[in-house]
Amino acid sequence: MADGAGNNFDIVILGGGSGGYACALRAVQLGKTVALVEKSKLGGTCLHWGCIPTKALLHTAEVADMSRESETFGIKSTFEGIDMAKVNSYKDGVVDRLYKGLQGLIKSGGITVVEGEGKLVDAKTVEVGGERYTGTNVVLATGSVSRTLGLEIGGRVVTSTEALTMTEVPEKVVIIGGSVIGVEFASVWKSFGADVTIIEGLPTLVPLEDPTLSKGLERAFRKRKINFKTGVKFDSVKQTDDGVTVTLENGDTIETDLVLVAVGRGPNSAGMGFEEAGITVDRGWVPTNERLATNVDGVFAVGDLVPGLQLAHRGFAHGIFVAEEIAGLNPQVVVDSGIPRVTYCEPEIASVGITEPQAREKYGDDNVETIEYNLGGNGKSQILATAGTVKLVREKDGPIVGVHMIGARFGEQVGEASLMVNWEAYPEDVAQFIHAHPTQNEALGEAALALAGKPLHSHA
């Protein structure tokens, strides 16, 4: 075992985000020596510019909506506006506390943190500021960056990173991209009082989700007066002194104060010496086999850098997997379709497994059964005054292969959904388990009851 002396380690990890730091923590638990190279902040995108700050903003948005709608529940209060300085200090406070906690974990784990920008000089060696760190194994975990479709970012044209540090609520905003990041910011800004328009090139919002969820979100956004144009691409974006003009391919123009470019994220690997070290790179991504090994022996890749779902918990799972693989524990592979996905707009979307169209393609039209349980029948959803659906997709006479949910706070229900799909549960199995009343979790039990042929509170 390399003892870390003379900069020789069992594992050198390039990038200290979700994938990289999870790998480091698990590897030291398994007795490995680890160098973790990070050029910016441990915790990476998720902690500093992604999951955590956006969800803090979404929580403030929920509070704003509650104060506006409190009358519905018999509470007298008035909504007087958004104090962005306080919103930002609350958000930053959450991030800071988690950041301190993470730094403590990394330190107490005995991980050698190398601060600075790293570059591979060969398949076993990372150079940082002129110093070389050699690993018996190297893990690439450099993550992803916002795609911009050639648009110049600056001034009134921003990506999610700049959008997280805004000091004012824009009056009007156009969001290019109606997928996860786009609809989350749309939800926040609408709750903060902005006039929001989403432009999505594909035919629906959240186009990668089951069509039932896309339709449900569009219905909910219409009700919230969030504007969206689907099936149309933008053509150009022009900044003037006092605004931005967005021109669409169909010739329409929209005048706005701010444009958020939320068209997905691409790999972060340029100029890091991967190809020179013999590692196959495909349009910036680092392809791996299912055991997350690259084409070069002893070099692994994890997280957003590996083509597939871009989620922090996928990064954690990848990191843990690779540490255990290197330690010879033969861990179970991480399969993307088994990873739960949550979009935290209002209403929330949560899903796991395959969609109905994917199931029809996989099993054939006659071999798929679905049920859509309407939250109109769920007591807790009625108490929260939310509408929505829980949809189960099963292989005919077989297990549940997809769970798709929409409704306020439904992200919290994805745990059981994940167990259903990953344990290949039959609706009849789930129907036997008692779900507490009144909870939104009951909706999953009710959907399973209905799919097992014995519906209880099912409304058409």
Ligand SMILES: Cc1cc2nc3c(=O)[nH]c(=O)nc-3n(C[C@H](O)[C@H](O)[C@H](O)COP(=O)(O)OP(=O)(O)OC[C@H]3O[C@@H](n4cnc5c(N)ncnc54)[C@H](O)[C@@H]3O)c2cc1C
């Ligand atoms: C706005 C937004 C919201 C999101 N919300 C969610 C969410 O709610 N839930 C969820 O699961 N996911 C969410 N994500 C996605 C999530 O952030 C990513 O999937 C996750 O961060 C990927 O982890 P990673 O380790 O692969 O990469 P990253 O977290 O990007 O980490 C890579 C790290 O490598 C470092 N690095 C890069 N190059 C070098 C170099 N040459 N030398 C040294 N260090 C280097 C970077 O500084 C960075 O810290 C969100 C993303 C965004 C942008």
